[in-house]
Amino acid sequence: MAKGGIAAEVAKPVSNWSWLEEYLQLRVDLGQVLATFPDDEPMHNAVAALPGLRLLRQDYWECLASFILSATKQIVQIRQMVALLSKRYGEPIASGGGEPAFAFPSIKAIAACSEKELRECKLGFRAPNLLGAAHNILDGTIGWQQLPTMSSDEAREELMNLRGVGPKIADCVLLFAGGHHEVFPVDVWIERALQRLYFPKRRPSAKRLRKFADTHFGPYAGYAQQYLFHHARIHLKLK
DNA sequence: AACCAGGGAGCGT
DNA sequence: ACGCTCCATGGT
Numbered sequence: 001m002a003k004g005g006i007a008a009e010v011a012k013p014v015s016n017w018s019w020l021e022e023y024l025q026l027r028v029d030l031g032q033v034l035a036t037f038p039d040d041e042p043m044h045n046a047v048a049a050l051p052g053l054r055l056l057r058q059d060y061w062e063c064l065a066s067f068i069l070s071a072t073k074q075i076v077q078i079r080q081m082v083a084l085l086s087k088r089y090g091e092p093i094a095s096g097g098g099e100p101a102f103a104f105p106s107i108k109a110i111a112a113c114s115e116k117e118l119r120e121c122k123l124g125f126r127a128p129n130l131l132g133a134a135h136n137i138l139d140g141t142i143g144w145q146q147l148p149t150m151s152s153d154e155a156r157e158e159l160m161n162l163r164g165v166g167p168k169i170a171d172c173v174l175l176f177a178g179g180h181h182e183v184f185p186v187d188v189w190i191e192r193a194l195q196r197l198y199f200p201k202r203r204p205s206a207k208r209l210r211k212f213a214d215t216h217f218g219p220y221a222g223y224a225q226q227y228l229f230h231h232a233r234i235h236l237k238l239k
Numbered sequence: 240a241a242c243c244a245g246g247g248a249g250c251g252t
Numbered sequence: 253a254c255g256c257t258c259c260a261t262g263g264t
Binding site for chain 2: 070072129163169189190
């Protein structure tokens, strides 16, 4: 994904790529981000292993919905659920002549589904949670439109009013959709990675790790989380 | 063929 | 505040 890309090489750009620049957060200076990371061995290793890793800036709804689906599911299966939902309830989008492609379903499209239909997309017990989120957004139970202007603490609290949304999922939405780069979501992988890398003997509680994450990684803790997370998944044999 | 998965809610202590 | 257990479904 070299900068400049295709658009710069054609005489007349047929398309405006600014959405992609936004999605990949190309305005963020990675060098400045990396400079804020703690000067310790786990971070050095993680950064060295994954040069150029970036956070995405995702759509709020797509992000929230995906992470509601993620509870107790493997990543391959999450992709499956998302693909199935999109195929059945999403709008068709340009696919470049290959397989037909579909956007992630809108809030209204999901709200119009029955729980049964969602369960038929293999959502299991997550089906009522996704449906409830769509309803609560549309009926104003939570301040959806105000989320982008809220502080991360306010937005987290607001999101956690949704059934099926706890601290981890809320933090993922803050980081990946809200652009709150200081937020450090703690999931089972990061928990294991932090224990292994920073506390090989002690095995601190989840609560303790939460506090460590909040104080140790600085203003771009979310980026640090991503480097550690993917490094741990790819190179460390955890579990 | 079990076992368990990018969590969260609802219980019990 | 903790520590359980259950929740559906499919990959390994």
